[in-house]
Amino acid sequence: MKTKQFCHFGVKALNSVLPVLLAFLIGGIIILAIGENPLTTYRVMVERSLFSLRGVTRTLQLAAPLLLSGMAISICFKANIFNMGIEGQLVFGGFMAGIVGHYLTNMNPAAHKLICFGVGILCGMAFALVPALLRGYFHVDEMVVTLVLNYAMARVLEYLASVVFRDAGAGYVATPPVQDSARFFLIGGSKVTPFLFIALAVFLVMAFVMTKTKLGYTITALGKNPSFAEATGLRSRRTVILLMLISGALAGIAGTGYMLSEKTFYTLDFSGSPGLGWDGMLIALLGRHSPGGIFAAALFYSALKTGSEAIGLYANVPNEIVAVIQSLIILFLAVRFLNEKYGLAERLREKLTARRALGEEGKA
Numbered sequence: 001m002k003t004k005q006f007c008h009f010g011v012k013a014l015n016s017v018l019p020v021l022l023a024f025l026i027g028g029i030i031i032l033a034i035g036e037n038p039l040t041t042y043r044v045m046v047e048r049s050l051f052s053l054r055g056v057t058r059t060l061q062l063a064a065p066l067l068l069s070g071m072a073i074s075i076c077f078k079a080n081i082f083n084m085g086i087e088g089q090l091v092f093g094g095f096m097a098g099i100v101g102h103y104l105t106n107m108n109p110a111a112h113k114l115i116c117f118g119v120g121i122l123c124g125m126a127f128a129l130v131p132a133l134l135r136g137y138f139h140v141d142e143m144v145v146t147l148v149l150n151y152a153m154a155r156v157l158e159y160l161a162s163v164v165f166r167d168a169g170a171g172y173v174a175t176p177p178v179q180d181s182a183r184f185f186l187i188g189g190s191k192v193t194p195f196l197f198i199a200l201a202v203f204l205v206m207a208f209v210m211t212k213t214k215l216g217y218t219i220t221a222l223g224k225n226p227s228f229a230e231a232t233g234l235r236s237r238r239t240v241i242l243l244m245l246i247s248g249a250l251a252g253i254a255g256t257g258y259m260l261s262e263k264t265f266y267t268l269d270f271s272g273s274p275g276l277g278w279d280g281m282l283i284a285l286l287g288r289h290s291p292g293g294i295f296a297a298a299l300f301y302s303a304l305k306t307g308s309e310a311i312g313l314y315a316n317v318p319n320e321i322v323a324v325i326q327s328l329i330i331l332f333l334a335v336r337f338l339n340e341k342y343g344l345a346e347r348l349r350e351k352l353t354a355r356r357a358l359g360e361e362g363k364a
């Protein structure tokens with residue numbers, strides 16, 4: 001029994017690691033094609049992200065919002081709820097927290113930060129409430145609704161940042177920076193802020209909820225068999241709405257923490273490219289929606305980002321190569337996801353077997 005469980009765990013681990021290995025292999029071929037040594041490039045990435053105090057603390061700090069966005073995605077996906085609005089929820093929460101962080105003045109630092117987080121959480125939940133109600137009461141596809149709302153929110157925030165809340169002193173579209181009383185400053189000589197510890201605490205609470213509580217059992221049951229879960233008394237409508245709201249709250253915390261510790265003001269590329277919300281989806285898929293997997297995937301992905309900042313300085317390779325590797329990981333994870341969901345490999349195998357059988361009958 002233990003051997004079987006170990007083999008099952010090994011297969012799952014291999015399925016998670018394989019997309020990464022393939023992406024780095026193809027990335028290495030590209031680096032070779034431009035006349036550089038891929039081993040040297042990867043060594044620089046690892047050393048600068050994991051084997052220096054500055055690199056390690058930077059990696060940990062970058063992992064903070066990724067832990068939360070990955071968990072926000074996972075808590076819904078595991079229940080077969082496809083909340084694609086994490087990016088919009090995160091950015092909306094961060095934007096409004098930044099506005100409150102700037103326009104509230106002469107405040108106690110602790111109170112100011114709490115208010116900012118409260119606003120960010122409420123905004124993330126408000127964004128998630130619309131698709132949650134549509135899915136729960138009218139069976140409207142939440143994937144379509146959240147994708148549309150992402151685009152709508154981006155346009156609304158672009159208008160607010162460009163016209164209503166624009167910082168007149170900035171030479172580009174940006175909101176005014178948050179007050180010092182709302183900011184998280186670096187601890188000592190490291191690249192870490194207190195937001196990292198807030199993110200870790202929230203992540204651990206959610207990990208406990210997902211693995212040790214009735215809600216966690218309900219999430220698993222809904223994901224595996226929604227009809228059976230409903231028949232056995234697990235109220236799927238209420239659970240769907242609750243999970244969407246929790247997911248929105250986590251995204252709001254991630255956006256608020258990122259605003260108060262990293263950006264301090266809103267710009268049109270606030271959460272980067274492709275965005276912290278979309279990065280969270282990659283992390284959730286890479287970690288297979290388990291808390292331990294998400295934690296490992298967030299650290300790996302943040303180390304990749306830290307390494308990308310270094311290779312442009314310490315290796316003769318453009319740091320865009322990291323974006324290529326990230327894109328390849330997404331591609332391979334998407335293939336794995338579609339195969340697991342729709343059994344593409346099994347269907348292909350059945351078709352090939354059928355054709356082979358027909359060919360043998362024709363020869364006979």
